[in-house]
Amino acid sequence: MSETAEFTIELRLAKTRDLMYCASTFKIDTIYYLKNPKTKTFSGPYVLHKFTNSKILESYYNSQCIYVPVMDFDFDIEMKLQQKDFKKEQELIEAGKFSA
Structure with missing residues:
Protein backbone atom coordinates (compact mmCIF):
# COMPACT_ATOMS: atom_id res chain seq x y z
CA MET A 1 0.00 0.00 0.00
CA VAL A 70 9.49 31.86 6.25
CA MET A 71 8.90 29.77 9.37
CA ASP A 72 11.93 29.06 11.50
CA PHE A 73 11.70 25.30 12.08
CA ASP A 74 14.38 25.21 14.75
CA PHE A 75 12.76 27.96 16.78
CA ASP A 76 9.36 26.28 16.60
CA ILE A 77 10.77 22.92 17.67
CA GLU A 78 12.82 24.50 20.45
CA MET A 79 9.79 26.35 21.81
CA LYS A 80 7.72 23.15 21.88
CA LEU A 81 10.50 21.27 23.66
CA GLN A 82 10.90 24.05 26.21
CA GLN A 83 7.16 24.08 26.87
CA LYS A 84 7.12 20.31 27.31
CA ASP A 85 10.13 20.40 29.66
CA PHE A 86 8.50 23.17 31.67
CA LYS A 87 5.31 21.15 32.06
CA LYS A 88 7.29 18.11 33.20
CA GLU A 89 9.24 20.28 35.68
CA GLN A 90 5.98 21.66 37.08
CA GLU A 91 4.65 18.12 37.53
CA LEU A 92 7.80 17.09 39.39
CA ILE A 93 7.69 20.18 41.62
CA GLU A 94 4.07 19.52 42.49
CA ALA A 95 4.86 15.87 43.26
CA GLY A 96 7.73 17.00 45.53
CA LYS A 97 10.36 15.23 43.39
CA PHE A 98 12.09 18.36 42.07
CA SER A 99 13.03 21.65 43.65
CA ALA A 100 13.26 24.77 41.51
Missing part, protein backbone atom coordinates in the same frame (compact mmCIF):
# COMPACT_ATOMS: atom_id res chain seq x y z
CA SER A 2 1.45 3.31 -1.08
CA GLU A 3 0.82 6.61 0.67
CA THR A 4 1.72 10.00 -0.66
CA ALA A 5 1.60 13.41 0.93
CA GLU A 6 1.82 16.92 -0.40
CA PHE A 7 3.87 19.52 1.43
CA THR A 8 3.82 23.24 0.71
CA ILE A 9 6.33 25.63 2.20
CA GLU A 10 6.51 29.40 2.04
CA LEU A 11 9.95 30.76 1.11
CA ARG A 12 11.52 34.21 1.08
CA LEU A 13 14.73 35.60 -0.35
CA ALA A 14 17.57 34.97 2.09
CA LYS A 15 19.25 37.81 3.93
CA THR A 16 22.83 37.71 5.18
CA ARG A 17 21.66 37.19 8.76
CA ASP A 18 19.78 34.05 7.66
CA LEU A 19 23.00 32.39 6.53
CA MET A 20 25.75 33.83 8.73
CA TYR A 21 26.31 34.84 12.35
CA CYS A 22 29.14 37.20 11.38
CA ALA A 23 31.77 37.49 8.67
CA SER A 24 32.94 34.01 7.60
CA THR A 25 30.83 32.17 10.21
CA PHE A 26 28.00 30.14 8.67
CA LYS A 27 24.84 29.33 10.56
CA ILE A 28 25.46 25.60 10.41
CA ASP A 29 22.35 23.45 9.79
CA THR A 30 20.40 26.31 8.19
CA ILE A 31 17.94 24.98 5.62
CA TYR A 32 17.84 26.79 2.27
CA TYR A 33 16.57 26.35 -1.29
CA LEU A 34 18.00 27.51 -4.60
CA LYS A 35 15.93 29.19 -7.29
CA ASN A 36 17.08 28.72 -10.86
CA PRO A 37 17.05 32.22 -12.41
CA LYS A 38 16.27 30.88 -15.89
CA THR A 39 13.53 28.34 -15.17
CA LYS A 40 12.26 29.99 -11.93
CA THR A 41 12.10 26.52 -10.33
CA PHE A 42 13.39 25.62 -6.88
CA SER A 43 15.73 22.84 -5.84
CA GLY A 44 16.50 21.65 -2.35
CA PRO A 45 16.31 21.61 0.53
CA TYR A 46 20.00 22.07 1.21
CA VAL A 47 21.68 22.48 4.57
CA LEU A 48 24.62 24.73 5.41
CA HIS A 49 27.48 22.69 6.86
CA LYS A 50 31.14 23.12 7.62
CA PHE A 51 32.09 21.93 4.12
CA THR A 52 29.85 24.42 2.28
CA ASN A 53 31.86 26.18 -0.41
CA SER A 54 31.73 29.86 0.61
CA LYS A 55 32.59 31.16 -2.88
CA ILE A 56 29.74 29.23 -4.50
CA LEU A 57 27.31 30.23 -1.75
CA GLU A 58 28.36 33.87 -2.16
CA SER A 59 27.74 33.61 -5.90
CA TYR A 60 24.24 32.21 -5.31
CA TYR A 61 23.56 34.91 -2.72
CA ASN A 62 24.72 37.74 -5.02
CA SER A 63 22.54 36.34 -7.79
CA GLN A 64 19.55 36.35 -5.40
CA CYS A 65 19.05 32.61 -5.79
CA ILE A 66 18.97 31.57 -2.11
CA TYR A 67 15.63 31.28 -0.36
CA VAL A 68 14.86 30.27 3.20
CA PRO A 69 11.64 29.06 4.84
